[in-house]
Amino acid sequence: MKEYIDLFNRLPNLIILEDEPLARYTGFRTGGPSTVLIPTEESSFVEAYRTIINNHIPFFVLGNGSNVLALDEGFDGVVLVTKRALNHISVDETTITSGSGISLSELCRVALNHDLTGLEFAYGIPGTIGGAVYMNAGAYGSEICNVLNKVVYLDENGNYREKNLSELDLSYRHSIFQAQKNWIILSASFSLEKGDHDTILGKMNELLNRRIEKQPLDYPSCGSTFKRPVGSYASKLIDECGLKGFSIGGAAVSEKHAGFVINKNKATTSDILELCHYVQHIVKDATGFDLELEIEFLK
Ligand SMILES: Cc1cc2nc3c(=O)[nH]c(=O)nc-3n(C[C@H](O)[C@H](O)[C@H](O)COP(=O)(O)OP(=O)(O)OC[C@H]3O[C@@H](n4cnc5c(N)ncnc54)[C@H](O)[C@@H]3O)c2cc1C
Numbered sequence: 001m002k003e004y005i006d007l008f009n010r011l012p013n014l015i016i017l018e019d020e021p022l023a024r025y026t027g028f029r030t031g032g033p034s035t036v037l038i039p040t041e042e043s044s045f046v047e048a049y050r051t052i053i054n055n056h057i058p059f060f061v062l063g064n065g066s067n068v069l070a071l072d073e074g075f076d077g078v079v080l081v082t083k084r085a086l087n088h089i090s091v092d093e094t095t096i097t098s099g100s101g102i103s104l105s106e107l108c109r110v111a112l113n114h115d116l117t118g119l120e121f122a123y124g125i126p127g128t129i130g131g132a133v134y135m136n137a138g139a140y141g142s143e144i145c146n147v148l149n150k151v152v153y154l155d156e157n158g159n160y161r162e163k164n165l166s167e168l169d170l171s172y173r174h175s176i177f178q179a180q181k182n183w184i185i186l187s188a189s190f191s192l193e194k195g196d197h198d199t200i201l202g203k204m205n206e207l208l209n210r211r212i213e214k215q216p217l218d219y220p221s222c223g224s225t226f227k228r229p230v231g232s233y234a235s236k237l238i239d240e241c242g243l244k245g246f247s248i249g250g251a252a253v254s255e256k257h258a259g260f261v262i263n264k265n266k267a268t269t270s271d272i273l274e275l276c277h278y279v280q281h282i283v284k285d286a287t288g289f290d291l292e293l294e295i296e297f298l299k
Contacts, residue, residue: 002035004055007055008051012041013044013085014047015084017037017038019033020034022075022079025065025081026298027065027066028263028269030220030263030267031075031269032071032074033074034074034077036079038084038085039080039081039084042086049080049158059078059079061130061184062082063127063128063131064126066131066222069273069298070269070298070299075299079298081101082128086099086130087099088187089107091116094194095191096190097187098190100184100187103128104119104127107119112204115194116192116194116200117195117200118192124208124211129187130184132144133151133168133188136175144170145168145170145171150164151187153185153186154184156183172228173227214257215260216255216257219264220263223260225260225279226259229291235257237283238258240287243258249270249275250267251263251271251272252264261279276293
């Protein structure tokens with residue numbers, strides 16, 4: 001047992017899982033053991049976070065894990081899960097405020113139920129609000145920064161803080177939170193517009209069907225493995241290099257969508273990383289383009 005576990009045992013409304021395989025929590029379904037903390041109330045989430053920082057315990061905050069790669073050796077620290085504790089959602093006219101543990105798809109369904117338009121693009125992205133703000137997630141010509149209004153977060157001292165859209169440094173798959181790993185997003189407000197229920201529903205279903213048709217959703221992955229390079233598309237470059245279907249160990253470049261590295265057959269994180277580096281090397285040599293990983297490392 002880790003020496004700091006007793007600190008958490010004292011806190012109410014907190015599930016503590018020791019030696020928990022991170023493969024259960026990550027998009028690729030890979031990753032070794034760690035201590036996983038699952039607070040079930042916001043107050044216990046905040047207390048757990050304050051305990052972490054006051055005691056200088058290495059930590060990683062996890063949403064749905066759909067953009068996270070955990071190492072095979074695991075993580076020697078605590079993984080703090082948002083989903084159970086930060087799950088409130090409220091609607092005030094055209095503004096929705098959502099806990100960071102709510103899924104994007106749930107947020108989209110609430111918007112639909114209130115005939116609010118603007119979030120249709122996000123339907124089917126398998127992340128939480130926290131992960132979506134952190135990544136400035138986007139698809140089909142829109143992204144979170146187009147609808148985000150305000151974020152409430154815990155700072156590096158565990159104090160509540162707030163930032164407006166213009167203060168969040170949002171750009172393609174980037175936010176201020178990537179430079180401030182000790183800031184934890186608690187909730188986000190979205191400014192939407194009144195729309196027509198059937199039109200919103202139609203758009204959501206159309207985009208979801210496009211995902212089902214084009215993406216290898218039957219295999220574990222983190223979605224698009226590489227960022228879109230300026231002037232081209234990662235999937236186009238990888239396809240042109242003849243890498244569709246190429247595999248190392250259990251990891252493969254998807255046959256269905258070359259932008260996705262997938263866990264095809266009991267891959268390890270080492271397989272995935274080796275394959276990613278190979279793809280980057282071949283694409284650079286053949287086309288001159290640098291492919292940057294879009295995935296976050298749990299370390
Ligand atoms: C099949 C598939 C399709 C996908 N399609 C898309 C797509 O179309 N567009 C797109 O942009 N992405 C896509 N993704 C990637 C992923 O779903 C998004 O990046 C999503 O926003 C990640 O959210 P998450 O909750 O899973 O975050 P996680 O993977 O859990 O975490 C991602 C990062 O955010 C941080 N984080 C999470 N919550 C918080 C918080 N509360 N406070 C501070 N930091 C936090 C984590 O520490 C980590 O660094 C796809 C993934 C898959 C598997």
